[in-house]
Amino acid sequence: MNEKKGFFGKLVAGLQKTRDNIIAGVDSIFSGFSAIDEEFYEEIEEILIMGDLGIQTTMSIVEDLKKKVKEQGIKDPSECKQLLMDSIREQMDLGENAYEFENRKSVLLIIGVNGVGKTTSVGKLAGQMKDDGKKVIVAAADTFRAAAIEQLTEWARRAGVDIIAQQEGSDPAAVVFDAVAAAKSRQADVLICDTAGRLHNKKNLMEELKKINRIIDKEYPDAYRETLVVLDGTTGQNALVQAKQFMEVADITGIILTKLDGTAKGGIAVAIQSELGIPVKYIGVGEKIDDLQKFNANEFVNALFHADEKVEA
Numbered sequence: 557m558n559e560k561k562g563f564f565g566k567l568v569a570g571l572q573k574t575r576d577n578i579i580a581g582v583d584s585i586f587s588g589f590s591a592i593d594e595e596f597y598e599e600i601e602e603i604l605i606m607g608d609l610g611i612q613t614t615m616s617i618v619e620d621l622k623k624k625v626k627e628q629g630i631k632d633p634s635e636c637k638q639l640l641m642d643s644i645r646e647q648m649d650l651g652e653n654a655y656e657f658e659n660r661k662s663v664l665l666i667i668g669v670n671g672v673g674k675t676t677s678v679g680k681l682a683g684q685m686k687d688d689g690k691k692v693i694v695a696a697a698d699t700f701r702a703a704a705i706e707q708l709t710e711w712a713r714r715a716g717v718d719i720i721a722q723q724e725g726s727d728p729a730a731v732v733f734d735a736v737a738a739a740k741s742r743q744a745d746v747l748i749c750d751t752a753g754r755l756h757n758k759k760n761l762m763e764e765l766k767k768i769n770r771i772i773d774k775e776y777p778d779a780y781r782e783t784l785v786v787l788d789g790t791t792g793q794n795a796l797v798q799a800k801q802f803m804e805v806a807d808i809t810g811i812i813l814t815k816l817d818g819t820a821k822g823g824i825a826v827a828i829q830s831e832l833g834i835p836v837k838y839i840g841v842g843e844k845i846d847d848l849q850k851f852n853a854n855e856f857v858n859a860l861f862h863a864d865e866k867v868e869a
C-alpha cells in the first residue's frame with residue numbers, strides 16, 4: 557500500500573512539467589467557457605497538441621469527447637473533464653500480455669540510440685526484477701562504445717546481477733550467444749540484452765538484430781521474447797519519429813519512455829501508443845533505480861489530472 561503510494565507519488569512528481577503544461581490550460585478552459593461550442597473544442601485541441609499528444613491523437617481524443625458529450629447530453633463544460641480523461645485513457649491499451657515475460661524464462665532485447673537512457677533502463681529493470689526474486693543476467697551487446705560496457709558493468713554491480721560482456725568492438729551476436737549459454741546453464745529467469753541502436757545505418761542495424769534473433773531462436777527456442785525500444789521523452793514528437801524508424805528494422809513489442817520527469821512533453825506517451833499501436837510498457841521518471849515504472853494508463857491520467865487529491869503533502 558505504502559509502496560503503491562510512493563510509486564504514484566513519484567509518478568505525480570515526475571509528470572509535474574507535463575501537468576503544468578497541459579492541465580493548467582485545460583482547467584482554465586473548463587472554468588472559462590460557459591457553453592460547449594466549437595471554440596471550446598478548439599481550445600482543448602490546442603492544449604493537447606501543445607502537450608505533445610500530436611495532431612492525430614488529439615483529433616481522435618476530441619472526436620471521442622464530442623461523441624461522449626452528445627451521447628450523454630452534457631451541457632456544462634466543467635462536466636467534460638472526466639470525459640476527457642476517459643478519452644485519453646482509452647487511447648492507451650497495454651494488451652493482456654504486456655508483462656508476460658515476468659512469468660516465463662525470457663530474453664529482453666533493449667534497443668535505443670545513444671543517450672536516450674538505454675543502459676540506465678537496463679540497469680533499473682535488472683535491479684527491480686532481481687528485487688522481485690528473479691535470477692537476472694544482463695548482456696552488454698551494445699559493443700560500440702567501451703563506456704557503455706563500463707556503465708552497464710557498474711549497473712550490474714549495483715543491482716547485484718551477473719553480466720556477460722566482451723571487449724569494445726566485438727560482435728554483439730557473440731556476446732548474446734555467450735549470454736544465452738549463461739542464462740541456460742545458470743537457470744536465469746530473465747536475460748536482458750543491452751543492444752545497439754544506431755539508426756543512421758539502418759541496414760546494418762537490421763542485419764545485426766536479425767543475427768541476434770537467429771541465435772536466440774536457435775539456442776534458446778523456449779525463451780519468451782520481448783524487443784523494447786527506449787525513447788527519450790524530452791524529444792517529444794521526435795521520439796515518435798524514432799519509434800517509427802525502429803519499427804522498420806525490428807518487431808517491436810513495447811516502448812520504454814524515459815526522462816518524463818524532465819519534460820513538459822509527457823503527452824508523447826499517449827501519442828506513441830495511439831498512433832503506433834505499440835504499448836509503452838515502462839516510463840522513466842527519474843535517475844534512481846525505482847524511477848522506472850510500469851506504465852499504467854489509469855495512474856498516468858490520474859497523475860496528469862488531479863494529482864493533488866491523491867498525494868499527501
Ligand SMILES: Nc1nc2c(ncn2[C@@H]2O[C@H](COP(=O)(O)OP(=O)(O)OP(=O)(O)O)[C@@H](O)[C@H]2O)c(=O)[nH]1
Binds near residue numbers: 668677817840842
Ligand atoms: N531525469 C532522468 N534521467 C534519466 C532517465 N533515464 C535515464 N536518464 C539519464 O540519462 C542519461 C543517459 O542515460 P544512458 O543510460 O547513459 O543512455 P544510453 O542510451 O544508454 O546511452 P549510451 O550509454 O551512451 O549508449 C544518464 O545521465 C541517465 O541518468 C529518466 O527517466 N529521468
